[in-house]
Amino acid sequence: MPDHAHTDTPYETWKSLQQPITRPGDVPFATPIAWMENRRGDHSLALLLSRSAPDRHGPTDALSCLALGEAIRTELGHHRGSLVHDARRLGADWQQIADALDTGIPAVQQLLRDWADGQRRLHQSYASADGCRIALTAAEHQAALDLIPDH
Numbered sequence: 001m002p003d004h005a006h007t008d009t010p011y012e013t014w015k016s017l018q019q020p021i022t023r024p025g026d027v028p029f030a031t032p033i034a035w036m037e038n039r040r041g042d043h044s045l046a047l048l049l050s051r052s053a054p055d056r057h058g059p060t061d062a063l064s065c066l067a068l069g070e071a072i073r074t075e076l077g078h079h080r081g082s083l084v085h086d087a088r089r090l091g092a093d094w095q096q097i098a099d100a101l102d103t104g105i106p107a108v109q110q111l112l113r114d115w116a117d118g119q120r121r122l123h124q125s126y127a128s129a130d131g132c133r134i135a136l137t138a139a140e141h142q143a144a145l146d147l148i149p150d151h
Helices: 010-015 031-052 058-090 094-101 105-126 138-146
Strands: none
Touching: 010 031, 031 058, 058 094, 058 105, 094 105, 105 138
C-alpha cells in the first residue's frame, strides 16, 4: 500500500489510490460524489475503448463502473431525506418534491418523517455534556415534522 502521508490534498490521495475499486466498500469514507463520478467516468471511457480491443482489457473497468455507481447511489440515498427537508423548508411544494424524486406525495412525506426521526435518534445518541451538537434537537425535529400536513 502506498504511503499517502506526503500527499498534498485529500483529492491527490484519492487520485493516487493504487488498488482498483471493484466493490463499493473500496471507496474511502467521506469521498465526495463528484470524485467518485469522475473516476467512474474514466473507467467508462476505458470500457468503451476496450470494445475495440477486448483482448487487452480485463473486467476491472466494468467492475469499477458498477462499484462506483453503487457507491454513488448509496451516498445519494443518504442525503434524500435531508434534501427533501431543505426543499420543503425553502418553499418547494410537495408535488414538486415528489416529481423530483419520481414518486408520490405520501412517499416523500414518509421519507421526511423517517429522516427527521432518524436525525432525532442520532442527536439523542450523541448528545454530550461538552455541548457537541449533531443532528436534530427536539425543537428542530418538531419543526421538520411540522412541514408535513396532518403528521
